[in-house]
Amino acid sequence: MSYFDNFLKTNQAYADLHGTAHLPMRPKTHVAIVTCMDARLHVAQALGLALGVAHILRNAGGRVTDDVIRSLVISQQQLGTKEVVVLHHTDCGAQTFTNAAFAEQLQQDLGIDVSGEDFLPFTDVVASVREDMALLRQSPLIPDEIIISGAVYDVDSGRMTEVK
Template identity: 40%
Template structure:
């Protein structure tokens, strides 16, 4: 076992001693799926008044609606009682602060010598435009129910406030 993970394994031992979430059903008790960023400043359950078991949380860099996000939403709707979707990117997101995927590829290559051009990072410095595009991807996906409630919002990492976005 690697000592690089001793801190998290020790923390898990303490967590498991007080664990009280056993028996939760695998469905979204409040019927919501949240697509948000992997940024560690985001606590999606707390900030929306939810608790474990209430929602399905889908996280990726930039809170983008990727093919994998759509696949997971299809499963969530039909098998896990999701009845609505909130797409929730945030302020000061690295993925929304660069001009293009090419800039990210170049930065990684220049700093680490790793060619990442086989990956699509989905950067977009028009965060609201990207959010609206992603909302439409969900609304018009042929395998998701017509009329599925879908909403976009931006989470402010400096104030904790969530602001709805039309789209």
């Protein structure tokens, strides 16, 4: 049994009401939001984003990786964004393991050796936001004039708090 068919069915109803309209490819606010894949965070709703308003990048933890830098370079140099928001959240899956324990688990369950790989876990969510803001500021691919902000989202209350 697959959930894909449910999503397809739901989407047909969504599309019936959507109508046809062409919005510009470039995000209206010139903002890209870097956040976590967590199922309890609906970014558009929580930040009040209309369609076409901001790029949304998501991975495990909302960490700034090479792939996030690749995506932000396209977002900025190709599609005109000028601001980045790093948004991590409480009760994150990235806080549930260490690299060593996870490597041992994968060796056991999948028979694969990933020792030495960094799955980017963290313990302190404010520190992880600051670390990733610093990575963006240090990257030669992110120009100095790009505005960088950070925040933590509380998945229980839905509230976002700035990290300076």
